[in-house]
Amino acid sequence: MPDRRPSNWLSLIAWLLPSCRFKLWALRSLGNHIGHDVTLGPNLVLNCGPFSIADRAEILNFNIFRRLSSVELGPNSTIGNFNQFTAAPDYQRYSPLVGKLIVGEFGAFTNRHYVDCSGQVILRPFAAVGGLRNIILSHELDYAENKTEPGRVVLDRNAVATAGCILLKDSYLPERSVLAAGSVLARAKDADNMPISALYGGVPARFIREINEYQWWDRAETYTPSVPFDDEKFREDACGGGGSARGRRDHADLG
Numbered sequence: 001m002p003d004r005r006p007s008n009w010l011s012l013i014a015w016l017l018p019s020c021r022f023k024l025w026a027l028r029s030l031g032n033h034i035g036h037d038v039t040l041g042p043n044l045v046l047n048c049g050p051f052s053i054a055d056r057a058e059i060l061n062f063n064i065f066r067r068l069s070s071v072e073l074g075p076n077s078t079i080g081n082f083n084q085f086t087a088a089p090d091y092q093r094y095s096p097l098v099g100k101l102i103v104g105e106f107g108a109f110t111n112r113h114y115v116d117c118s119g120q121v122i123l124r125p126f127a128a129v130g131g132l133r134n135i136i137l138s139h140e141l142d143y144a145e146n147k148t149e150p151g152r153v154v155l156d157r158n159a160v161a162t163a164g165c166i167l168l169k170d171s172y173l174p175e176r177s178v179l180a181a182g183s184v185l186a187r188a189k190d191a192d193n194m195p196i197s198a199l200y201g202g203v204p205a206r207f208i209r210e211i212n213e214y215q216w217w218d219r220a221e222t223y224t225p226s227v228p229f230d231d232e233k234f235r236e237d238a239c240g241g242g243g244s245a246r247g248r249r250d251h252a253d254l255g
Contacts, residue, residue: 005049006030015045027051035075047089049099068117069099074125077103078222080111088118088139091150098150104157108222119150119169126219127155127173131163131181140169151187156196158217161185174198176217179205 005011007030014026019040028034032051039058049069053059057073065071066086073079087099101117103109104125112132115121119138123129129136139150151169155161159173162181172188173179180201188194199208216224 005047006032008047011045011048015040015043018042054105067099068101069096070101072100072102074103074105074107076106076222077123078108079103080109082112083109083115084113085115085117087116088148088150091118091139106219106222120152122152122154124155124157124159124175126158126217128160129155130160131165133163134161134165134167136167138169160216173200176211176214178211180208 010026011030014023014030017023017026023040024034024038027040032053034040034051034053035055035057037056038053039060040053041059041061043059043061043063043065045065047067048065048071051071051073053071053073054075054077056075057077059073059079060081062082063079064084064086066084067089068085068087069092071085085101089099091098098119099117100120101115102120103123104127106126107123108128108130109115109123110128110130110132113129113134113136115129115136116138121136121138136153138153139148141148149169153167153169153171155173156175156177158176159178161167161173161179164182165179166184167173167179168184168186170187171185172191172194173185174191174194174196176197177195178199179185180199182203183201183205184203185200186204195207195210197211199211200206201208
């Protein structure tokens, strides 16, 4: 199915510019919707459809966007650094509804993730793909029927995938839930009945326990601030067993 996309070469050049007024003007002139107080660092955008970027959203530096049909970022949403967003273009011949990345208000991708947007990848408001090196796959090969199909991956409101997770086609992380590091979230067989406010983990990921009050759920902005901390453990001898008395004795014996 044909679609209208910004000029590939002009778009490539405009997106590589550092964040500035001229860049925002150029991107608007190419058919993108760019809101107010938006931050757009230098990024590589190859043969993508239009971007719709709401007020105060930001795409930081050195991300790659390749062959997506559209990108929608809600107010105050964030895409960090060194992420890769791609889509298999064949599916877009059959429907304009695939090849999409949709990030709701205050939604966030941190850094160094790979996201396959061949179907749809949706972060509801305040959801996040956190940590490092998460993989999201929205299409897969059906070995039984020798065909491939796109699907949808959804992180519901205030849900978060932590580091090193894999989210497969048609997976769903419920509202106010946490996907533990290193987990594999498979197709949701009954998404409507999955417990909310829960910890999910494992391979494949399963419900582990309920989660009660997390202040992160009620945060007023995308970023989690750094706070003062006790640095005593950083002062101890790294070879001394973490600073324990036995560790220090063992280190002395080795000497």
